Amino acid sequence: MKNEIIVSNMMRAKNKQSFFALHQIQSKIKALYPTIRVEFHILWDNIEEGNLGDNDKWSKLIDSKIKNLYSYDKDFFINYINEFYDADFKDKLLTWKAAFFVVMAHYLRRVLLKHYYLIYDDDILINDDFKHITDIMLKHIPLLIVEPMNANCDKVMFQKLANTFGEEFYQIYRERNPFFYGFNAGFQGIDLSIYDQFLSTDRFLTLLNLFEYKSVFDENGEEIWDSRRFAIDTQQQSFFGLMNVVLSKKTPHILNPNEYFVVPNFGMHPKHGELHPDDNPDGGWRWGLESKITHFICHTRGKGKPKQFLDRVDIYLKENNFL
Secondary structure, eight states: SSSEEEEEEEEEEESHHHHHHHHHOOOOOOHOOOOEEEEEEEOOOOOOOOOSOOOOHOOOOOOOOSSSEEEEEEEEHHHHHHHOOOOHHHHHHHHHHHHHHHHHHHHHTTTTTOEEEEEEOEEEEEEEHHHHHHHHHHHTTOEBBBBHHHHHHHHOTTTHHHHHHHHHHHHHHHHOOOOOOBBBEEEEEEEEGGGGOSSSSHHHHHTTTTOOOOOOTTTTSBBSSHHHHHHHTTHHHHHHHHHHHTTSSOOOEEEEESSSBOSSEEEEEEEEEEEOOOOOTTOTTGGGGGEEEEEEEEOOTTTOOOOHHHHHHHHHHHHHHOO
């Protein structure tokens, strides 16, 4: 086993929600292995959604209670591309911000020489002791969690990547994911060796040019919510879900879909029937909350996360004497 776990993502702001997320996973890992170094690399988006209270309080708690935290802003990665690759992607990255996830992981591999990291969103509940997942991460085995209601959640770039890497791409994918599951990218253990072929200037530009840098706002300034939104938003998820399966050195570990799964709070579940956000008292999350990892996916439209998540955040923070 290795002696460190890297956790990285872009989070909204140094607020109550992000403090909960970072403290939760740090505590879970440290309770299992006190000597393991847990290291966080977080890009702060400085976007506020919903009213989470005193940000100054939570920002100070993040700085004092979260160990080995390395913070970044968007300019850092825009300058990273300029400095190392003499390329200007500023406008493109600011148009489609999910590209920052891809560039951050490249930086972890090329500059910091990291081998593996966990993508970890700030709207996740860890509902077990976390040992099974921690042990997999310490072995640097790619880790995947299924979205059983949406097998296409990570397929939007499939044809483009298959064309880029050839017929073998499809063959390996079929061997490693024979059921063609769709994998969530808000919680995924990534083998960073998938970036090794994108380190030279020409290959790095090939990587960045795989994506379409489109806005989620139309020509009238109205936010898009139809199928076009899905095609734009899921590019990053598709990249990680597909590349991590096919190009990783080790065969990925697909978490047991009966115990670990990511579902929204709407739509028709294959086993549990229709879910609806107006359902009481669970707001459609009754099935999602049964997973050992609950990810509160779906667009917040600026209103913040649902009560079913925020109530549990408050319970955690009270139990740990932060509220």
